[in-house]
Each structure stands twice: as C-alpha cells, then as structure tokens.
Amino acid sequence: MDNDLHYRFIKPEKPLSEFVDSFWCLHNQSDSGKETIGLPDGRIDLFLFKSSEEPFRIVLIGLGTLPHEQAIIPSNSLMFSISFKLPAVEYVFGNTISDIINSGRLLPEHFWGFAEDDLQDFDLFVQKATLKIQSLLPNEIDERKRKLFELIYATKGAITVKELSEKVFWTSRQINRYFNQQFGISLKAYCTVLRFRASLEHIAQGKLFPEENFSDQNHFIKEIKKFSGVAPKELFKNKNDRFILLSSLIKK
The missing domain is CATH 2.60.40 (Immunoglobulin-like)
Structure with a gap:
C-alpha cells in the first residue's frame, strides 16, 4: 500500500x-x-x-x-x-x-x-x-438464522438459495423477505457480493481466472466489472493503490 x-x-x-x-x-x-x-x-x-x-x-x-x-x-x-x-x-x-x-x-x-x-x-x-x-449480544439467537449465516460465510456465497433453504428448514420466500426487510438486498444478491469479495483474494495474488463458482471466464469478467467497474487485469494493476480493499489483501 x-x-x-x-x-x-x-x-x-x-x-x-x-x-x-x-x-x-x-x-x-x-x-x-x-x-x-x-x-x-x-x-x-x-x-x-x-x-x-x-x-x-x-x-x-x-x-x-x-x-x-x-x-x-x-x-x-x-x-x-x-x-x-x-x-x-x-x-x-x-x-x-x-x-x-x-x-x-x-x-x-x-x-x-x-x-x-x-x-x-x-x-x-x-x-x-x-x-x-x-x-x-443476546443470550440466544434463532438457530435457523445462525445456521443460515454459518453456511453463507463458510461457502463464501457459493451456495444456492434452494440449498440454504433445505439445509436450514426455512422457505426461500421467508429467507428473502427477511433479507430484504433487514438488509435491503435479496439473499441471492448478497451471495453474489460475497463471491466477488472471495475473488478479490485470488486477484490480489495475480490469479485472473475464476477460482470461485463462475460458469466461465466471460461470466467471471462480467461479475468483476459489475462490482469494481474494471476488468480483473485492471483491478490487479490497482494503479495508485486506489482500490484500498485490494491493497490490503496484497499487503496481507
């Protein structure tokens, strides 16, 4: 940095x-x-x-x-x-x-x-x-929510809403209502953000091809551009350390 x-x-x-x-x-x-x-x-x-x-x-x-x-x-x-x-x-x-x-x-x-x-x-x-x-901190939290977030973070967003719903015994509709009301975003959209964040770990190491659950290279590039505004190659160059989050990962 x-x-x-x-x-x-x-x-x-x-x-x-x-x-x-x-x-x-x-x-x-x-x-x-x-x-x-x-x-x-x-x-x-x-x-x-x-x-x-x-x-x-x-x-x-x-x-x-x-x-x-x-x-x-x-x-x-x-x-x-x-x-x-x-x-x-x-x-x-x-x-x-x-x-x-x-x-x-x-x-x-x-x-x-x-x-x-x-x-x-x-x-x-x-x-x-x-x-x-x-x-x-509360004495206890809803176990469905605890399990839901454990799975989301453990998989870094690389899991479908359907899989999550089945694993925590909570309907997809109810989960999405909870996400939209609490966080202003759907569960699927949030998982996509986490997958992008996980990809930054690889881009920081110069790995400019998909390491996470992307269908192909074009899909990977499209998602990186969506969240960063630039292609993976440009993101890795990180001119003038303007992407602070990426700089911190490189330093780490």
Missing part, C-alpha cells in the same frame, strides 16, 4: 466473530488527499473519522452492491472502523439497514460512548468496542 497510507486490522475471537468480521484503521499521514474507490465486500461498517479538513463524526455504512464513485481520503485523516457481519444488524443494532444500501447513516456523536479521543489509540478502541458489543 502507498507508504503514506497506514492500514491495520484485527480479527475478533468467538463469540464476537459471529457478529464482527474485523476491526481496522486507515491513516492518511500525508499532506495531500489520496484517490480511492470502495468495493462491495458484504460487510456493514461503523467508523469514527476525523481529518485536518473535516470534524469528527461517526457513520454507519450499509451494504454495497456497486463500486463507490471515486473519492478522496483527506490529508492527515484517521479512520477507526468496525466491520460487522449481517447477524449484527438484528442482534447488535436491533434495527434495519434496508434504507442505506450503497449509502450511510450519520450517527450521534457519542454513539456507544465513542468520542474523538477514542481515535488516539487503535488498540484501546478495539478493547472498548469489544466490551460494548459484548454487552449488547
């Missing part, structure tokens, strides 16, 4: 890992803005942000289904984020995110007790966020 951009992430342990994908921070240490394009990754992000040009804020970002328009990471900016898995929407936030597909929601400044001072130390932020999320 660009030497001026510092990226770090931490994976949680169980039981938090059922609801949280990762904690991460991004710091633009330079005096100039950095171009970036966000990619859909199947996660919901809560982030704390400040820069030399913009005030502190807390934002919740919903699911993405399209490449974000080119944006600028401001100079001397710092972002701490929690990337959530879908079960967190119902069982941690207790709310729907169906209204913020490809967009976000500004949260109150002291949401979950967070404040600008929490951006001073990433490790302390992770500790504080972990304790807060643990305090919100």
Whole structure:
C-alpha cells in the first residue's frame, strides 16, 4: 500500500466473530488527499473519522452492491472502523439497514460512548468496542438464522438459495423477505457480493481466472466489472493503490 497510507486490522475471537468480521484503521499521514474507490465486500461498517479538513463524526455504512464513485481520503485523516457481519444488524443494532444500501447513516456523536479521543489509540478502541458489543449480544439467537449465516460465510456465497433453504428448514420466500426487510438486498444478491469479495483474494495474488463458482471466464469478467467497474487485469494493476480493499489483501 502507498507508504503514506497506514492500514491495520484485527480479527475478533468467538463469540464476537459471529457478529464482527474485523476491526481496522486507515491513516492518511500525508499532506495531500489520496484517490480511492470502495468495493462491495458484504460487510456493514461503523467508523469514527476525523481529518485536518473535516470534524469528527461517526457513520454507519450499509451494504454495497456497486463500486463507490471515486473519492478522496483527506490529508492527515484517521479512520477507526468496525466491520460487522449481517447477524449484527438484528442482534447488535436491533434495527434495519434496508434504507442505506450503497449509502450511510450519520450517527450521534457519542454513539456507544465513542468520542474523538477514542481515535488516539487503535488498540484501546478495539478493547472498548469489544466490551460494548459484548454487552449488547443476546443470550440466544434463532438457530435457523445462525445456521443460515454459518453456511453463507463458510461457502463464501457459493451456495444456492434452494440449498440454504433445505439445509436450514426455512422457505426461500421467508429467507428473502427477511433479507430484504433487514438488509435491503435479496439473499441471492448478497451471495453474489460475497463471491466477488472471495475473488478479490485470488486477484490480489495475480490469479485472473475464476477460482470461485463462475460458469466461465466471460461470466467471471462480467461479475468483476459489475462490482469494481474494471476488468480483473485492471483491478490487479490497482494503479495508485486506489482500490484500498485490494491493497490490503496484497499487503496481507
């Protein structure tokens, strides 16, 4: 990654890992803005942000289904984020995110007790966020939903709605109603996003042919273009590290 951009992430342990994908921070240490394009990754992000040009804020970002328009990471900016898995929407936030597909929601400044001072130390932020999320976790969740999400994430989206329905004993119609009401997206569409995200792991290694469940090379290229706006070859080149998610995978 660009030497001026510092990226770090931490994976949680169980039981938090059922609801949280990762904690991460991004710091633009330079005096100039950095171009970036966000990619859909199947996660919901809560982030704390400040820069030399913009005030502190807390934002919740919903699911993405399209490449974000080119944006600028401001100079001397710092972002701490929690990337959530879908079960967190119902069982941690207790709310729907169906209204913020490809967009976000500004949260109150002291949401979950967070404040600008929490951006001073990433490790302390992770500790504080972990304790807060643990305090919100329910004693139990619907076993059909637990099994459903286990299968979705274990297969990285390479599973049909029919298979999922049969394995969790929940009708396809009911599952899709749940997905659309809670997340603003169908189960099939979400699985397609996860499959794209899994493909990024291979593209980061220079594997520009389908490794996941794509019917052929043309289908693979079409899906990559749909979610990134460019062909796999162009995505791998990642000029100026503008695809931050891909840069982090290459670094990893």
